[in-house]
Amino acid sequence: MKDFLFSTEEFAAAALKERSADSEIFAGETIRQFEGEWGTLLVTEDCYTQYQPYEDGERLFIVLGGPLYTGPESEGFLSAVPRLMGDWENIDFSRHFDGPFALLKVNKEEKRMDCVTDLLSFIPVYRAEREGQLLLSSHVDLLAxxxxxxEKRDAVSELDFVLHGAVTYPYTAYENIRQVSPGTIHTIDKNTADISGRTWWLPEEILRYTSIGEAADDLRNTVETYVNRVTEKESSVAHFISGGEDSRTIAGLIPDHLHKDSFVFLDDLNLEGKIAKKSAAIYGSNFHFYARDPLHYLYILPGSSELVGSGSEYKHAHTYGFHEKAGLNKYPVVLGGLFSDALLKGARIRKIRGSKKFPFLPDIKDSFYTVNKEAGVDIFREEVMKALRKRREDHYHTIKEMRPESAKEWFQMWPASMNMNIPNLHVNRRLFCSYEPFMANGVVKISASVPQSWKMNRKLFHRAFKPYLKPAWWLWHSDGRFPYFSRYANIMPQLFVWMYMNLAVKTGRIKGHQGPFAHWDTIFSSEAFRQTKEEYLNYGGVLPQTLKSNHPFSSIFESDQLEPQQKINLLQVLHHHKTDG
Known part of the structure; x- marks a missing residue:
């Protein structure tokens, strides 16, 4: 299922539908309803047809997302449900459902509902109350x-989102809605009108490997198994291709006997696209390039913002609009490479200054970074900033209890909603049959079980997936590296490519936008952006009260205190205010 809305209110399907009538998440969807003395559950159907709702006279079982069912090979999912529900208290959910998921189990006689979140809440679940009734949902705006x-927006949360691209867990964009914890069985007992939780997994800092080679072997086997299992019954699959190494790895992992179609969406067939095209040819995949309008990321703001929900960056909805145009929704399997950087390459380990400006330099950890380092803009009221810092510090200390040495890294990964890139998954899984090998349970557990030094400079990733990079050993990455070789072997080649690229841009030999995503300068300078900005300034909502008195809200977009991407987040917040009515 795509999304769900649960309430302890009895036989309330009609009432819930009426209250949610304006929600885009239900618009045009096939809604299945289940109700009784235990409460009411609404779910929307998706393309993962192997997970149809299971219902008998006593129980109801729902799966959200498209995890791999990894029970006994001779046992199909539907035939396994009675056994799973009968052995509920002893289940290691990570051994039965691999990848992003949320599970709902209703015991009708006992009037009790269990909601199980995955290891990192890749699929987040939110809770609220209304007139003594408890409600849960997979979409924060639907729940609101x-x-x-x-209309009860949280000013601190909205400022948090503008500045950081995410809302600090467990808060949401709404004053009275909270995200529930990852890796937990959340039990709602209608008889007591209470919700309780039993944690079944935490990313505790326990190093389980004695060598990087051992960890790399496990990692490679984990991802190979995931890809083989998800494609074993298919004759053709789709996957995304780019100028990078993750997409090459995925292309190499797909079994050779399958028909492969690779897709890339760009403003034009630039350097990124040309490298992607060569990569597709090397791996025997049919290359499909779709051109974007230069203002594409402005035009998709309304639709993709509604899809990901308040507090999630819409700009990661790279496939939005192309799911039908490119026919992604017709494939039984679409493979991506999301979260490889975060889980395996230390992308959330803060590096010393200069790492981005001079990408050929090795990564060096910034030991002096703090989670509130970016929250230093001075146009916002001190009491609001103080409340925001307190939330982030509280979350940091929660993580530090689990991971004393790597708390700053996992601050942005537990739960996954703290990672600004996760809306990519939220969009894709709602639009087509998306599968993410680097979100397999084994990958998450390995990431939690190795030292940071193995992740940095691609050491673990390179050791694990070098065999799959070999076919394209001579093809450079769009950042100038040769992925088949180690980080240190790439220092001089990447330096020369970096110097050449900079010189070519300055001399005009290379013109135009060469990257994979939006060219924000083009968008910011457009008349369409100016008109959107002026319109949206009328929907400030609670945000004006966060500003100091000498900073009028009408001039916030002109402030040099906000980075360009923070202004995009601001525009998205104002869009949500507009839809609030």
């Missing part, structure tokens, strides 16, 4: 509609 919280 059902709970009557739509």
């Amino acid at each position: 509609d059902a709970a009557g919280e739509r």
